[in-house]
Amino acid sequence: MRPRFSLLWSPVRFKALLGSSPLPGSRPGAPGLALSAGRSRSAGRSRLVVGSGPAVLELVSGQVEVREEFISEEEERELLGELEPVLKRKRYQFDHWDNAIHGYRETERSHWSERNSETLQRVRDVAFPPGIPQLGLVHVLDVDKGGYIKPHVDSVKFCGSTIAGLSLLSPSVMRLVSEQNQSDWVDLMLLRRSLYILRGAARYLFTHQVLKEGDSYFGGVEVPRGRRISVICRSLPSAA
Numbered sequence: 001m002r003p004r005f006s007l008l009w010s011p012v013r014f015k016a017l018l019g020s021s022p023l024p025g026s027r028p029g030a031p032g033l034a035l036s037a038g039r040s041r042s043a044g045r046s047r048l049v050v051g052s053g054p055a056v057l058e059l060v061s062g063q064v065e066v067r068e069e070f071i072s073e074e075e076e077r078e079l080l081g082e083l084e085p086v087l088k089r090k091r092y093q094f095d096h097w098d099n100a101i102h103g104y105r106e107t108e109r110s111h112w113s114e115r116n117s118e119t120l121q122r123v124r125d126v127a128f129p130p131g132i133p134q135l136g137l138v139h140v141l142d143v144d145k146g147g148y149i150k151p152h153v154d155s156v157k158f159c160g161s162t163i164a165g166l167s168l169l170s171p172s173v174m175r176l177v178s179e180q181n182q183s184d185w186v187d188l189m190l191l192r193r194s195l196y197i198l199r200g201a202a203r204y205l206f207t208h209q210v211l212k213e214g215d216s217y218f219g220g221v222e223v224p225r226g227r228r229i230s231v232i233c234r235s236l237p238s239a240a
Helices: 011-019 054-060 073-087 114-127 200-204
Strands: 049-051 064-067 101-109 138-152 162-168 172-178 185-190 195-199 206-210 228-234
Touching: 049 054, 054 185, 054 200, 064 185, 073 101, 073 114, 073 138, 073 162, 073 228, 114 162, 114 195, 114 228, 162 200, 195 200, 200 206
Parallel strands: none
Antiparallel strands: 049 185, 064 195, 101 138, 138 206, 138 228, 162 195, 162 228, 172 185, 172 206
């Protein structure tokens, strides 16, 4: 029987499980390499990021980050309290204009409560260097338990070189696959209330996806899918 990651497990318990043996990668039977042990927040050392080999991990070093427990439970409740009334008025969609997402609803917001504005400003301060133009609208993507995000590269018309997303409600696995060599992959463990950041090569040289139920594994451990809301800040497209 495969080990199963319960949604009730804490990040510490999950990391302890991964730390007990070499990481085999997120696909059953596939070889994998962890970036290294420890609580560091950089891609170069985080055990929340694994890949197919050292070369691909070196390529995304500094351009992929997962920061666990970036927001508190109270901050998550504040965000959900503002978003749920808006999202509940929308239906889940099972097609997308570029066929990238299945089972989702979404909105964009420019005005937030004072407390949520402070939380989002922390995201911006961490993700974007000073002077980098940013989109004022924050993208909110609500993916149903049975939904998923297919492999895609974001259009440069709508987003610049950096995206930063908070993961609310449940954990999931994001997979990056090289467009030049599909045997090169990187998996990110997006724990609840974590922040992920993708920059540069990780944005444009790799597709990214959120794995669906049945395919959702990290380090050989199944990560059951639940409803997930991501709150995403983006840099301005360079052509804008």
